[in-house]
Amino acid sequence: MPQPIQxxxxxxxxxxxxxCESHCPVHLNQIRQLQPEMLPLERAQQMAEFFGALADPTxxxxxxxxxxxxxxxxxxxTALKMSESAVSHQLRVLRSQRLVxxxxxxxxxxxxxxxxxxxxxxxxxxxxxxxxx
Amino acid sequence: MPQPIQxxxxxxxxxxxxxCESHCPVHLNQIRQLQPEMLPLERAQQMAEFFGALADPTxxxxxxxxxxxxxxxxxxxTALKMSESAVSHQLRVLRSQRLVxxxxxxxxxxxxxxxxxxxxxxxxxxxxxxxxx
DNA sequence: TCTATACTTGAATAACTATTCATATATTTG
DNA sequence: CAAATATATGAATAGTTATTCAAGTATAGA
Numbered sequence: 527m528p529q530p531i532q533x534x535x536x537x538x539x540x541x542x543x544x545x546c547e548s549h550c551p552v553h554l555n556q557i558r559q560l561q562p563e564m565l566p567l568e569r570a571q572q573m574a575e576f577f578g579a580l581a582d583p584t585x586x587x588x589x590x591x592x593x594x595x596x597x598x599x600x601x602x603x604t605a606l607k608m609s610e611s612a613v614s615h616q617l618r619v620l621r622s623q624r625l626v627x628x629x630x631x632x633x634x635x636x637x638x639x640x641x642x643x644x645x646x647x648x649x650x651x652x653x654x655x656x657x658x659x
Numbered sequence: 660m661p662q663p664i665q666x667x668x669x670x671x672x673x674x675x676x677x678x679c680e681s682h683c684p685v686h687l688n689q690i691r692q693l694q695p696e697m698l699p700l701e702r703a704q705q706m707a708e709f710f711g712a713l714a715d716p717t718x719x720x721x722x723x724x725x726x727x728x729x730x731x732x733x734x735x736x737t738a739l740k741m742s743e744s745a746v747s748h749q750l751r752v753l754r755s756q757r758l759v760x761x762x763x764x765x766x767x768x769x770x771x772x773x774x775x776x777x778x779x780x781x782x783x784x785x786x787x788x789x790x791x792x
Numbered sequence: 793t794c795t796a797t798a799c800t801t802g803a804a805t806a807a808c809t810a811t812t813c814a815t816a817t818a819t820t821t822g
Numbered sequence: 823c824a825a826a827t828a829t830a831t832g833a834a835t836a837g838t839t840a841t842t843c844a845a846g847t848a849t850a851g852a
């Protein structure tokens with residue numbers, strides 16, 4: 527896994543006493559060596575929020591139609607048969623994770639996909655799901 | 660976006676009346692044409708569940724240490740400084756989405772990453788997050 | 793077979809999240 | 823400026839989820 531980590535908060539005072547007995551394959555020293563590989567909590571939280579933005583059917587449907595063209599909120603609401611308010615709330619989540627970008631034009635706000643990562647993540651997930659469930 | 664969709668439940672009876680006025684860029688006919696591009700609800704839910712499995716700091720940390728080596732539950736618990744029960748519950752979520760696989764050996768259960776999609780998704784997310792926040 | 797260990801699981805609780813409803817802001821048009 | 827439209831937002835509610843605790847299963851060894 528990438529992200530070989532910077533700050534690790536591994537304190538020898540508490541917690542790392544292994545519950546495993548001696549026959550367990552990995553022991554204290556090795557677990558200590560695992561720490562540098564482990565995603566630091568803060569980064570893990572940031573990343574979880576990002577994946578969280580993708581973890582909702584409504585938001586995924588919004589992204590799927592935005593993949594075809596730029597659309598304003600009321601068109602998105604119409605296409606998904608949802609209230610504009612609900613769509614707007616979800617677009618805010620997508621914006622907060624920079625999954626979509628927007629462009630104001632008069633009273634309309636046109637949304638579109640932010641970058642290619644969105645498509646790539648979508649594709650990876652699709653491939654994974656299509657492999658023998 | 661991939662996944663050009665199979666069944667679309669677009670019924671002309673209700674919902675698709677456009678809230679947008681005539682100056683809105685996309686009209687009813689075009690919105691109707693959007694439907695085939697839209698992720699069907701069932702697939703969207705399936706995909707949301709998958710991303711949901713990645714949307715938790717604990718599970719991402721588990722994956723990050725499993726990326727370095729196969730590990731048993733008690734070692735994972737020790738490394739993350741969490742109860743074995745909590746870790747086991749989270750591993751169940753990862754298993755349910757086939758993000759990890761496991762191997763029983765005596766009383767230990769050794770977990771490892773399921774396939775390369777995990778790494779790819781991790782990398783895409785990392786790259787996205789590292790771009791100008 | 794009895795005990796200990798590794799892991800799993802169900803129920804309960806606390807924290808989080810999606811939608812609705814009401815309201816607010818901004819822009820266009822009369 | 824007033825009215826209408828497009829979007830955004832705050833509060834409330836209902837549904838979801840992560841962790842804990844207690845109990846359960848399975849395997850190994852005495």
